[in-house]
Amino acid sequence: MNYFLYARKSTDVEDKQILSIESQLAELRELAKRENLHIADEFIEKRSAKIPGRPVFNEMLKRIQAGEVQGIVCWKIDRLSRNPVDSGKIQWLLQQGIIQHIQTHSQSHYSNDNVLMMSVELGMANEYVRQLSENTARGLRQKARNGDFPSLAPFGYINNPAVKKIAIHKKNAKLVKKMFELYATGNVRLENLAVILEKANIFSKNKNRIHVSRVSHIINNPIYYGHFRHAGEIYEGKHQPIISKALFDKANSVLRGRGRTPDKKTDPRPFCGLLSCGNCGMGITGEIKIKRQKNGTTHLYTYYHCSKKSKTQKCSEPCIRAEELDRQLSNILSEYILPKEWATKLFAMLDTEEQKTKQTASEAVQELRGEEKDISHNLARLTDVYVAQDIERSDYLERRRLLMSKKKSIEEQIARFERTPSAWIEPTREWIKDALILDEISKTADLPSKKLSLQKIFGSNLFLKSRIPSGNPLPHYAELRSARKNFTKKSFSLIAEPLVGIGPTVSFLPRTCFTTKLQRHKDNSNLF
Known part of the structure; x- marks a missing residue:
């Protein structure tokens, strides 16, 4: 009787206690010699037996059915099969002789x-394989709950086998941070980031340039600011973040918006995406018309009109020439120009305010810690509701993701206030600088710069109706316009320092900012 020798060892956890291929071969050859079994051929396979379809195993059965041999020598019966399909084949061939x-x-x-x-x-x-799969999944979930990333380290990190955790990859982490910083500006595309990786000798497994879908996955991966996804849920990680939550949000805002940004210098319709139709609410788009004269001269004209994508309303908004729209938008910008003498005094007041805010930083931190505690309480309640099966899993995961994201943002705000109590001062200075250069921007032909300034003033609240653009400015710009109109009725000190203080107590700045109140000067002439 002739035999086939079959040795198998997979890389799965299930086989970590099984002898190596070399050990199995040595033991089985000694067994065949001791039992006087003639080995016609040896089959070696490095693949798991928990699913059917092993090529070496199937080839061995094919040759057995062809009558080459009548027996098999293996270390244990589970080397032949760990699934019911292959087990059935072995048993059937054995019963049939x-x-x-x-x-x-x-x-x-x-x-x-x-x-x-x-x-x-x-x-x-x-059954051992089935139980092992469940136990492994449970162990990975517990590892995720403990804050340890339970899988292969993503780009920018490496797996530390000594502690079974991920650690910062010094070189690649710098690339990741650079990618987020560049993409957050809105001036680069995903393809540009792929080129950056290519220049850094980062390629796919097939030695090709990294695909934009992979780059998009990197930008959308929360692991880089301290959280991570596992089995559809978001967990708080104990690993070192590469970027801040604020930078992550900024980059993903660009990703969710357009995914790419056209070249500002060559885009013939720079006001696209700025306005909405005042009649139906759809976007205002641009269209280039070509006029050819009989003498061969060609003229290009740009018109802006409603995209008319509404399925429920027929829009009658007429089109408007780009030159006329530019003129009206420039007039709107001129209403929000900050006078130079105001800017000088506001800068001086900010310097004074910066010193005073350090004394009240603890109040803001205490308020944020209260919000953080509320979110933690809501997370616990959400889990209880999910365990009680009162909400669907998809709804639970989405709510948990939003709460975790908000909690991380608050944690970063607390750290920023503790590190720099007057963190709101710098954004205010930047706002003053933006408002100060509106005079120059409104008089230039730089249409992309006008669009950017208008977006800062109105956000998405700029509309075009009956060929006239109008909108609701953000609160701090609305206050500036009101102050300009009332300048002849009030002194500058009363405009800058109302009875409640310098602000931002009435949404003058984003909600994340705070300030102390400055007492109104008894002698307003001291400011001049």
Whole structure:
């Protein structure tokens, strides 16, 4: 009787206690020699047996059915199969006498043996794999709850086998941070980031340039600011973040918006995406018209009109020439120009305010910690509701993701206030600088700069109706316009310092900012 020797060792956790291929071969060759079993050929396979479709195993069965041999020598019966499909094949061939003998290091199986014993042994091997899969998944979930990333480290990190955690990859982490910073500006595309990776000798497994979908996944991966996804849920990680939550949000805002930004210098319709239709609410788009004269001269004209994408309302908004729209938008910008003498005094007041805000930083931090505690309480309640099966899993995951994101933002605000109590001062200075240069921008032909300034003033609240643009400015710009109109009725000190203080107590700045109140000067002339 001739035999095939079959040795298998997968890289799965299930086989970590099984002898290596070399050890199995040595033991089985010694067993065949001791039992006087003639080995016709040896089959070596490095693949898991928990699913059907092993090529080496199938080739061995094919040759057995062809009559080359009548027996198999293997270390244990679970080396042959850990799934019911392959187990059924082995048992059927054994019962039909095609396989007459299976010899392991501790047991023999023959055609006329009780099939129950082999069925139990193969069934135990299959159940072991099933239980192992569940236990492994449970262990990975617990590891995620502990804040440890339970998978292969993403780009920018490396797996530390000593502590079984991820750590910063010094070189790649710098690339990741650079990618986020560049993309957050809105001036680069995903393709540009792929080129940056290519220049840094970062390629795909096939040695090709990284695909833009992979770059998009990097930009959208929360692991870089301290959270991570596992099994559809968001967890707080204990690993070191590469970027801040604020930078992540800024970059993803660009990603969710357009995904790419056209070249500002060459875009013939720079006001696209700035306005909405005042009649139907759809976007205002641009269209280039070409006029050819009989003498061969060609003229290009740009018109802006409603995209008319509404399915419920027929829009009658007429088009407007780009030159006329530019003129009206420039007039709107001129209403929000900050006078130079105001800017000088506001800068001086900010310097004074910067010193005083340090004394009240603890109040803002205490308020934020209260919000953080509320979010933690809401997360616990959300989990209880989900465990009670009162909400669907998809709804639970979405709410948990939003709460976790908000909590991370608050944590960064607390850290920023503790580190720099007057953190709102710098954004205010930048706002003053933006308002100060509106005079220059409104008089230039730089249309992209006008669009950017108008977006800062109105956000998405700029509309075009009856060929006239109008909108609701953000609160701090609305206050500036009101102050300019009332300048002849009030002194500058009363405009800058109302009875409640310098602000921003009435949404003059984003909600994340705070300030102390400056007492109104008794002698307003001291400011001049």
